[in-house]
Amino acid sequence: VSAVEYEPVIGLEIHIQLATATKMFCGCALSFGEPPNTRTCPVCLGLPGSLPVANARAVHFGLMIGLALGSELAPRSIFHRKNYFYPDLPKGYQISQYDLPLCLGGRLGDVRIHRVHLEEDAAKLVHVGASGRIHGSDASVVDFNRGGTPLAEIVTEPDLRSAEAAGEWLRLLRTTMRVLGVSDVNMEEGSLRCDANISLRPAGSEQLGVKTELKNMNSFRFIERGIRAELARQEAILCGGGRVLQETLHFDPASERITSLRSKEEAHDYRYFPEPDLVPVAIDAAMLDAARAALPELPAARAERFEGQIGLSPDSARLLAFRTELGDYFEAARSVEVEPAPPAQALANWISGDLLARLAGGQAVAAADGEPGSGADGRGEATSADPSSSRVSPRALAALVGLVATKRISVGAGRQVLDRLVAEGGDPAAIVEAEGLAAIDGGDELAAIVAEALAAHPAAAENVRAGNAKAIGPIIGHVMRETKGRADGGVVTRLVHEQLGI
């Protein structure tokens, strides 16, 4: 065992397909699974003589991203050519940005942003043959539908310190992009892709170690597992007295194996130079105003508002704000006028607790973005349960929480009402009425039932009287059975104590 403690240093490079109507540099519509090579034109096929024209909408989305991340927006940014040969790159170069990107710097959560730039996606190579992978395939064919799709590449500073933190931060980024409406950010469909730069350094050191780049992990779970595996690999090397080599790596989630794609020596010389077919992107006041006007409230700001203005606990505020659909549902429920009105924290608790559990329970494990078993952060992200598409209207939930909070019905009765709402929808008051679930108040009816319960459990009554508070259980249970859960536990306890003279 090495005496040295190592600290992980992780930075992410995220590619986001922008949800524009057309491709980055031509008029082709974006493709969503159309037959191969049906969304192409001379420009995105790289035919001789064709020229690119930058998509203004993509620039607009890029500015929105920059504003959302607090980046410095370059008044004048330029496109460069990144030259390399590959069959999925029809021009022999990718139009990207290099030393003058659209956005520089910024921050999301506790991670600093290095830069954001625009570029075009490559086409899709399909390897024909038994394995479906390049090795051992009979032939490779190219589908150019994806080629030229606009991408925003977001590069972070190396501010992440664990695989879990990377996964969590990536979720925040995804929610932010989704709220912005600039991308579908769906990892399985490839509209969100992530590479990680990973290194270890002795704890407390300021210097960065040799990093490796883990390419193209296609789910949140694989990202965390891949980073963990690579950190373990590097730690084993360093503890064994070896040196980590700078290389590009591939993580195979099936075998958990990490394999080298290319070493530093094999790295491409991309021969970047300014793209002479395009003019600089000059950002004017009108473009900035349009991007600002299009900016919705972002998750981080929403969490602050939920906490600061509405008074939710920090955890509740983040949970609702970072899951847009929950935040939206929460705000919808708060905006309806019901009597009695539900307290905000209680409403938040019912949404994130009982409601979500019931909605998730009613489904197979259909994960967010189809990622089986993700949600290692224990925030229920494993489900795509969206309350707005359930039978429980925001108004009904608000009314229900109001009834419980004012003790007009008990918590237990409230849960029964919620079961009915989830199954059939409807109005809580009507369900309470129909099912006779209204709380029994502290009057004679409940006093009589308490007396009956004490009589039925004399030993327990004696123990309670002797000071054993926990012995009250069977007595309360009796009352709840008799009242079908309509009694308030606190009131019952008070009555028990009164009748026992303590």
Added chain:
Amino acid sequence: VSAPEIIDLSAAQAVAEIEAGRLSATELFDAYRARAAADELNCFTWVADEPPAAEARGALRGVPLAVKDLFCTAGVPSQSGSRILEGYRPPYTATVVARLAAAGAPLLAKTNQDEFAMGSSNENSAFGPVLNPWDSARVPGGSSGGSAAAVAAGLAPWALGTDTGGSIRQPAALCGIVGLKPTYGAVSRYGMIAFASSLDQAGPLTRDVTDAALLLRHMVGRDECDATSLGHPEEIVLPTAESLSGLRLGVPEELTGEGIDPAVLAAFHGALSLAQELGAEIHDVRLPHAPHGLSAYYVLAPAEASSNLARFDGVRYGLRAEGVDDLLELYTLTRHDGFGTEVRRRIMLGTYALSAGYYDAYYGRAQRVRTKIVGDFDAAFAEVDFILTPTSPTVAFRLGERTGDPWSMYINDFCTVPMSLAGIPAISIPCGLAGDGAGGELPVGLQIAGPVFSENRLLDAAFALERALGFDGSRARIGGAA
């Protein structure tokens, strides 16, 4: 109008004859089609089989157009003079060709050129060299050699060329015709198979200055498909000037001294005297960085070309090497077999210039030279209206004379490259004949360059000089009335 007379008409005269009902567009097309089909100068890579089905509408009245091979023309071979694109028929037509067709100039033929426009003699074509109609032992210049020779020989009324460092002006000079390189951005590049994107510009090759103005008028315009296109702030009008009165003409010593053939200089100075007689003032101007233009050009243009030509990889179109085992072999064999020597040389030059560690020393430095040259012209045009130089340091040279020495070929562009780097318009008009050293005479070109978007004034000045010079190009016309 009988056949030899048809051939003696300039394009503008042919338009007038058709308008007057004395000539039919079909008759004109057929006459030129037959001449082009019988071409023995190797001007063409494709000739139309028949006149266009629909009668030409538009101001150009059906006067047919020869188009340099590198313009994409839907369904018609567009090979940029290269083996790697042999037989390639694009699915779309270049904007400028489509505009001219809509204006009434249908496609007559595609013209031979140096491969990917890299060359000054047309000897770099995969489809064989073009012969100069003045002397078939000599080159027509390049890279738009087929277009220049075809117009000079009367095998086409007019032609489209492209100019990157002199590829319109130099062959126009060597063939005794008019060639205009417009301001960069005035004409769309969409559909032009690129050599060097920041320099390439399409322009007319014509028998006279009026034809150049007439063709250019229908070429310019902003194109949504070309982000670098600007269009032209003025409508191009036909030139009418008869004098040069009040014009200040600048003669830069850097481009009119050492390295220019004495016979060429003599013709050039003869033209200057004539300009003075027409009322112009001649001034000395300085273009101190212009002599470095050639070096900067031969870094920048190959750098862009190395990237522009990366798409020819055998994957989607054009030549594909057979019997290869892996991807790298597909690339290397396809590109080795498909590209000629000069193209391969420039791809290697450009790749080297852009490589990590060399970028600043080559590409970065060449860009700074380019900026200095722009500054030189700005300063000069504060003092004079136009700058005059010989177009080419020599008259047409013999086939094979310079193919063994790239530098001797590159210096053909010495006088034309600075204007290309500055993006300014420049026209070459024939200004006389010079002895070829073997008892014959060959045309000399005069280059007139002006500030950006000065085309109308440039054409006017060229028109006045052309009239005064009275150059007779009919000698080169095959089977013409003369």
